[in-house]
Amino acid sequence: MTETTTVPPGLAEQAATIGGPEVVLTDQQVHDHIVAALAGMDLDGKSIALVVPDGTRSVPMPGLLRPVHEALRGRATKVTVVVALGTHAAMSEEAMGRFLGFEPGRSEETYPGWTFVNHEWWKKETFADLGVIPAEEVARYSSGRLTDRPMHVIVNRLVVENDVALVVGPVLPHEVVGISGGNKYFFPGLSGHDVIDMSHWVGALISSFEMIGTKGITPVRALINAAADRIPSEKLCVSVVTEAGTDRLHSVSVGTTETAWAAAAGIAAASHITYLDKPVKRVLSILPTMYEDIWTGAKGFYKLEPVVAEGGEVILYAPHITEISTMHPGLLKIGYHNRDYYVKQWEKFKDHPWGELAHSTHLRGMGTYDAETGEERNRVTVTLATSIPREQVEAVNLKWMDPADVDIAAMEADPDTFVVHNAGEVLYRLKDQA
Structure with a gap:
């Protein structure tokens, strides 16, 4: 397996987690946990970019978004749901509705006050410029695999222009980063080509064979976390681990994009390998x-x-x-x-x-x-x-x-x-x- 740095001790414990690799949660347990965990967060009067995966991820999104909507109702001033496409094809209104749980063209009836958009990575105006990570830092994060190229960080402006970026999505073994989820929903999910190309090539240099399923902070995750550190909004997360082949969940972790990910990553490694x-x-x-x-x-x-x-x-x-x-x-x-x-x-x-x-x-x-x-x-x-x-x-x-x-x-x-x-x-x- 590839080299990693250890997840800081106690990081996973900072997230509110229910379930585990041998557990299958009920819909009510999932609902109640999300509502209660978000109720304890400082979201009143905040605008929120709600970041979700696209339809290539197997996860019961309606059962997650409904309690999130309940928890934010009357508190958030604005909620914009943005589909983290990476460089995948845009989701149609019909596909988005099927995946996220609303009748096409009638999202307001299911999620009053929410707006749904794709991450339009093909449009320059989609992005906010967060500057450049110097080549010497890239070399350190990549464990010396890239030594002479800085990394230009651009990200969907919605996560910059809103007070909170709230990620909701699954965590699984992943060929590029080791274990998916967390800040990966920003990079590559909502990013431009520089971070995508550089992080993916570092993963390729290590190889999917060695990387996939690796726990801890891999060189690719180190690059992703460094880019995410430049996002000025508060970064929160509902990380879930699915039961393979079903629409049920093993676990739900609510915290930051780092604490919730750390809690879910260990469960994903235990249940999905x-x-x-x-x-x-x-x-x-x-x-x-x-x-x-x-x-x-x-x-x-x-x-x-x-x-x-x-x-x-x-x-x-x-x-x-x-x-x-x-x-x-x-x-x-x-x-x-x-x-x-x-x-x-x-x-x-x-x-x-x-x-x-x-x-x-x-x-x-x-x-x-x-x-x-x-x-x-x-x-x-x-x-x-x-x-x-x-x-x-x-x-x-x-x-x-x-x-x-x-x-x-x-x-x-x-x-x-x-x-x-x-x-x-x-x-x-x-x-x-x-």
Whole structure:
């Protein structure tokens, strides 16, 4: 696993937490805990930017937003709900309503007084400029992985112009930062490309294989926290840990974006990492329909790569997916390659968006590249059984498979195949990686 710095002692205990990794909370418990915890916070007369995830996160958002609305009613002067897209596609009114719990076009009936918007990362006017973190600080936070480049910090102006930025969302093992949540909802959730590219590339240099599920303050989280320190508003958080494959919760933690995250991170690591005794030769990773392209659906690879044997295969099965990424066409140019492929040809790739380079390495997995011979060797085969055309899949250096040829029942009966339904939620590792 990658190096980390320890979460400060007692930080998690500063959040108001209910539940645990072996607990499944009732809706009433969730409601009452959120209302009570927010009631004790200084929110009267404050304007609030309420930051929520997009539909690529599996979490029962209506059951969280309703008690938040109750707790803020009559206290907050204004509430603007902003969907932290990162660089994902914008949510339509219909999709936002389904995910957040209101009838499209009638949000006022469910959440009176609240306004709902997407993080419009493609518009310059979306952002507030919070200055530059010097290169020497970036070098320190990244444990020396980036040494000569400062980091320009811009963030959605809503979290700057309001008194409070209140994050509400899940915490899960994550390929870039280790454990998601907390300040990650600002960076990359509401940020511009510099922080996204630099933090993702640091994660890629460490590798998803090593990073994913790592507890503590990883180099990437250190960069994210440094950027978040520049946000002037008060940063509060409702961090939840979901029960995988359901709409129930293991826990709810309410505090700051650091204390609530710290409390939830340990629970997420205990509930969302499954350890296998030995490697598997082949994985059939069945993606849910909430992943609309490979950019988001690649989580079905990230969370299974660690248990695949050398020379093995991961099949991403998603007949509903028709494209690599609408928002990131640059991936069609560079394709999917391992980390060393880029590092050893850095002059060729250094000006390509680093976030796309990072995603490319995360999906291709571990491997090597010989700069003298031009030979790339990858640890596992990545196969797409989707509706993406064969020529496009092979052009980006992945293997194609006709989804009609996938026999789930037969693969489940095959002792050499590990079939995972609803892939992308739970991280699988080997016991000797614990």
